[in-house]
Amino acid sequence: MIAAIASGKGGTGKTTVSASLASVWTQALGRPVLAVDLDVEEPNLHLFLHPVIARNTVASLEIPVVDATVCTRCGACRTLCQFGAITILGDAPVVFAEMCHGCGGCLAVCPVGAITPGARELGCIEEGAAGSIGFLSGRLRVGEAMSPPLIRAVTRRMEELLAGPAATALPDVLLDAPPGVSCPAAAAVAKADCIVLVAEPTPFGVNDFILAVTAFAPLGKPMGVVVNRAGAGNDELYDFCRQAKLPILAEIPNDRRIAETYARGGLLAEVNEDCRRLCHTLAQAVDRLAREARHA
Amino acid sequence: MPEIVVISGKGGAGKTSLTAAFTALAPKKILCDLDVDAPDLHILLDPHNTVRNDFVSGHLAHIEPDLCSGCGQCRDWCRFEAISPHANGGWHIDERRCEGCKTCVVLCPQQAIAFSPRTCGYSAVSDTRFGRLVHAQLDPGAENSGRLVSLLKKKARELAKKDGLDLILCDGAPGIACPVISSLSGATLAVLVTEPTPSGIHDLTRVAGLCDHFRLPTAVIINKADLNAEAAARIKTFCTDGGHTLVGSLPYHPDVTLAMVQKLTLPEYGGPLAASVASLWDAITTLAGQAPRPL
Numbered sequence: 001m002i003a004a005i006a007s008g009k010g011g012t013g014k015t016t017v018s019a020s021l022a023s024v025w026t027q028a029l030g031r032p033v034l035a036v037d038l039d040v041e042e043p044n045l046h047l048f049l050h051p052v053i054a055r056n057t058v059a060s061l062e063i064p065v066v067d068a069t070v071c072t073r074c075g076a077c078r079t080l081c082q083f084g085a086i087t088i089l090g091d092a093p094v095v096f097a098e099m100c101h102g103c104g105g106c107l108a109v110c111p112v113g114a115i116t117p118g119a120r121e122l123g124c125i126e127e128g129a130a131g132s133i134g135f136l137s138g139r140l141r142v143g144e145a146m147s148p149p150l151i152r153a154v155t156r157r158m159e160e161l162l163a164g165p166a167a168t169a170l171p172d173v174l175l176d177a178p179p180g181v182s183c184p185a186a187a188a189v190a191k192a193d194c195i196v197l198v199a200e201p202t203p204f205g206v207n208d209f210i211l212a213v214t215a216f217a218p219l220g221k222p223m224g225v226v227v228n229r230a231g232a233g234n235d236e237l238y239d240f241c242r243q244a245k246l247p248i249l250a251e252i253p254n255d256r257r258i259a260e261t262y263a264r265g266g267l268l269a270e271v272n273e274d275c276r277r278l279c280h281t282l283a284q285a286v287d288r289l290a291r292e293a294r295h296a
Numbered sequence: 297m298p299e300i301v302v303i304s305g306k307g308g309a310g311k312t313s314l315t316a317a318f319t320a321l322a323p324k325k326i327l328c329d330l331d332v333d334a335p336d337l338h339i340l341l342d343p344h345n346t347v348r349n350d351f352v353s354g355h356l357a358h359i360e361p362d363l364c365s366g367c368g369q370c371r372d373w374c375r376f377e378a379i380s381p382h383a384n385g386g387w388h389i390d391e392r393r394c395e396g397c398k399t400c401v402v403l404c405p406q407q408a409i410a411f412s413p414r415t416c417g418y419s420a421v422s423d424t425r426f427g428r429l430v431h432a433q434l435d436p437g438a439e440n441s442g443r444l445v446s447l448l449k450k451k452a453r454e455l456a457k458k459d460g461l462d463l464i465l466c467d468g469a470p471g472i473a474c475p476v477i478s479s480l481s482g483a484t485l486a487v488l489v490t491e492p493t494p495s496g497i498h499d500l501t502r503v504a505g506l507c508d509h510f511r512l513p514t515a516v517i518i519n520k521a522d523l524n525a526e527a528a529a530r531i532k533t534f535c536t537d538g539g540h541t542l543v544g545s546l547p548y549h550p551d552v553t554l555a556m557v558q559k560l561t562l563p564e565y566g567g568p569l570a571a572s573v574a575s576l577w578d579a580i581t582t583l584a585g586q587a588p589r590p591l
Binding site: 008009010011012015041042044047048062080082083101102103104105108109140142143144145146147148152178179180181182183184185186187190202203204207208211212214215218229232233234256259260262263264265 | 304305306307308309312333334336339340354355373375376377392393395396397398399402403434436437438439441442470471472473474475477491492493494495498499502505506509520523524527548550553556557559
């Protein structure tokens with residue numbers, strides 16, 4: 001089963017919830033777990049799980065390389081490219097690598113085969129383990145504008161890992177998704193069985209939460225809500241959840257001790273006995289939510 | 297003209313609450329919310345007299361079922377995993393994944409794929425009690441946030457010029473990719489809001505690296521500074537070593553949320569944080585007036 005932990009607004013506790021769920025998952029449910037950080041612009045999950053990284057690979061996007069001695073300057077590639085990434089300047093074919101989305105269209109339409117695949121580095125994919133917790137993460141190169149291709153590359157690697165030898169028990173997957181509701185977030189939750197939305201009961205929190213629900217509802221995946229900093233704001237979030245029939249899976253109280261533990265890099269489950277129990281209950285609720293999807 | 301962009305890398309660090317506080321303090325400016333994916337500034341500024349325009353950007357491919365022969369070449373070409381089998385035996389393009397590259401449109405042997413302009417959200421100009429606000433909303437799951445950010449900045453510059461204003465104050469986008477890069481383009485100062493947590497420090501180093509990449513001067517604010525004094529000290533060292541100006545800090549304080557619930561900016565709400573944000577704003581305007589960062 002794959003559960004995505006997402007949020008409309010950043011800083012609502014998405015990574016806190018992902019790391020805490022991963023830390024108690026096997027104890028609570030008796031199954032192995034793989035924690036995947038798809039927040040590739042600002043990956044933070046490793047800061048709380050402290051994995052040992054065993055494999056680090058560079059992820060690239062295929063971009064065109066033009067052989068000017070073969071190119072006839074016909075302009076077919078320029079006409080096709082919707083991103084202004086390939087053109088003819090003066091008498092020379094020019095590729096603007098940073099603008100390229102890697103669609104491969106120019107390679108396909110070039111009538112003389114003057115274009116071959118090259119690569120632009122998107123970032124890296126890190127793999128390892130934190131004790132018994134499997135770990136996989138993407139990290140976007142600073143200066144790189146496009147995160148969705150890296151998110152797709154990490155997702156493909158996740159699927160390879162899950163297609164491994166059937167003899168070993170397949171892990172459950174917890175995906176830490178990027179915040180927001182635009183293309184990176186949509187790319188991240190695509191393969192999940194269920195979506196856990198982390199939200200704050202504040203005016204900003206509710207506004208962004210409603211955007212996230214609007215963005216993810218058409219995917220038809222079961223959704224549940226974790227209210228973080230419960231008691232900090234007002235009742236709008238609860239009213240909306242009631243009307244939209246979204247179950248509240250857990251409430252993390254608005255408590256300075258929790259913020260301080262987080263600031264030290266500690267896990268929610270480590271704050272006190274109440275928090276430990278909350279994490280266990282949440283793990284079971286997420287598991288039930290994902291099963292709802294498979295029975296649907 | 298000074299163009300100040302407030303960013304944070306990490307969400308929830310207090311970027312929008314601080315931007316809103318500065319809007320209450322800055323005279324003669326145009327306001328701009330560049331967080332087009334999940335904008336929040338309007339919640340505190342209560343925009344009215346809003347004039348909206350559709351944001352049409354890029355295209356969307358669509359398979360005409362009657363013309364599709366079911367050959368599946370489009371699926372093989374699509375690098376965005378946007379094409380999947382349709383119930384009718386042909387193929388279907390997922391709007392949320394299509395990046396509008398046109399490759400399938402051109403290569404389809406039946407010419408069965410239409411290619412139409414795509415409405416991705418809207419841009420707007422509104423009045424607020426602190427001046428005019430240029431803002432937007434990207435449709436959920438839509439593309440082209442970077443282009444929308446560029447459009448808003450262009451609009452803000454036009455209005456500033458027309459109205460004789462001398463400052464553009466922007467709430468930036470989160471993260472470090474496409475919309476943030478567009479947010480920083482043409483800016484004169486980036487205000488980086490961080491917090492003394494492992495994520496806060498980690499994300500600060502990445503957004504600061506992005507500002508270095510664009511040789512953009514920076515002003516750093518540590519929010520919730522008293523949550524972890526040791527981590528706050530590390531941020532201070534990071535700023536000194538990296539040539540980033542630490543303009544001040546704010547404590548972890550319930551007033552930020554209490555003001556938000558009342559839909560007020562911190563200077564309007566009053567209390568101990570009002571004086572703190574005023575001195576932060578003084579330090580920022582001093583920096584913004586200085587010469588650009590040397591190459």
